[in-house]
Amino acid sequence: MTLAGRIALIALIILCSAIAPARASVAEAPGENLDISLITYGPGDIYWERFGHDAIELRDTVSGEEIDFNYGVFNFDEKNFFFNFARGRMHYLIDAEVTTDEESFYQQAGRSITKQKLALTPQQAAALRDFLFWNLRPENAVYNYDYYVDNCTTRVRDALDRALGGAIKARLTQSPGGMTYRQQTNRLMSAQPWLMLILDLGLGPYADQPLNAWQESFLPEELQKSLRNVAVPDGHGGTQPLVQNEARLSPNRLDVPPVAAPDLRIPLGIAGLIFAALIAIASRRARLAFALLSSLYLILAGLVGIVMLILWTLTAHHSAWANANLLLFNPLAFLLVRTTWRAHHYITPSRLANGALMVQLIALLVALLAHLLPGVVQQNQPWILFALPIWLALAWSLRQTTRA
Incomplete structure (x- = not known):
């Protein structure tokens, strides 16, 4: 082996040694040592990025190591990918990445990053962590993707709601949504007018049904806003906001989608x-x-x-x-x-x-x-x-x- 090859091998071993404990410590930390956050990434330039993205971050407060779990991975090389896409049977899966690696990608792309630290009890944090690692297993990782009712954001929403005993759904189903599926789609796709028109032409009455805030939280931006209105028990007989604090980690450097759908x-x-x-x-x-x-x-x-x-x-x-x-x-x-x-x-x-x-x-x-x-x-x-x-x-x- 050449000197350059040995150096590369040593660097790889060091890198793997650094990453492995991060996953292990988060996986093994007691619930009281886990911080849970929702990470929301703003819309991108490519059409499949226009809806935005999000992830659940687990942080071990003792070691300081952080892992992002997201449900937005797909593979163009999957057998019959485009045929399944045409049939409406797309396969997506959950993935986990070191937070710094994940955020670096979105920073370089100019997409905003917002972090909301959530108030979960130690038991809820541990249960969420165990569920996410269970979901990472190969036999559990893949799911049938649906743009509106089962996507990378609804999976994040549902995982958080599951850990909180249904508190998110109970609150959001009582609040009306601001737009329909069609309006949100047209608003976010308006940067590509030709694609917006094709989608609008192809959407049927399902896309025009009135939505509540739970249904409209199929979008990362809407889930981020809706969680600000959710309260959870504080452990002393009262309630507290689910979102403990919110911080913009990286600014948006791309064109911002309009606040309303264009009138066609x-x-x-x-x-x-x-x-x-x-x-x-x-x-x-x-x-x-x-x-x-x-x-x-x-x-x-x-x-x-x-x-x-x-x-x-x-x-x-x-x-x-x-x-x-x-x-x-x-x-x-x-x-x-x-x-x-x-x-x-x-x-x-x-x-x-x-x-x-x-x-x-x-x-x-x-x-x-x-x-x-x-x-x-x-x-x-x-x-x-x-x-x-x-x-x-x-x-x-x-x-x-x-x-x-």
Whole structure:
């Protein structure tokens, strides 16, 4: 072995010797020597980082050693990863890291780090520690990830709530949430408008249900805020705040997400009117352009409809089920593509095409009337405002073109 190799080996042994006691001391420390903290990391730049992240920190007050436990690890190299992702059966797992290593990564990325020290009794701290180490075992580490109800933050929340005997859930289920799943998603994804629009289009009524604070704490930021309002017994017959103190360990150096979700009605409504006007004008002055524009819209509408049907019937993405946008974009659109080219040559639409167009116009009317009925949950007005003028322009243009 070369001198450089020996030095590297010695350094590795020293490093392993330094890390091993950290895990061992935290694992073996009595509950009265354990400090429990919630570590919240701000949103990142990459789309899968936009929701933020968090971890539970266990600190041995005697040795000073700290370990972060987080539930946000996934592996692109896992067998059938992308197929499982498409089916809504993503596999995530818990991991543990030395706190300084974990925090160094987020500091370098420019993401904020906030630490909330929590008031757990020695018995609760020991029980939480034992649960987390049990969860680290290979047979227990993997779980089926869900964006809204079973993610890296809800797992942290549930572990803390379990140790506290349900105190967090009891408090947060009594408080209303501030936004819906759709609003939070649009707010946090607004830095990538194209992705925000795709997600908004694909979300069904599940994403618009009213939330309480417990449900909304699927987000690290919301869990961090909500814990400030939780009180626990102080051991003397009274109560004390669960959050004993809160400190910002590292500032945010990235763009901050807006406090409210963007209103998509005006921009999508304007986009729909512009596209409709282009179709109407082209039908009178440039028939080839009319056929191209109409075909583009119809093919995209049909493809979007197929994807939404697949998400509803063949996947576990329950937030996309029963999507009312299927009334606006669906495979019936494919039946009209040939008709736009026939109209280019002044050929009358077939009975099948006329029937498909009539069904689509009725579907539009149903989509509009649905918002006047009680109990309608899905908030898809922006997409109605986008699709309605385009479908009306298509219907009018086909009628005028074949009359000419």
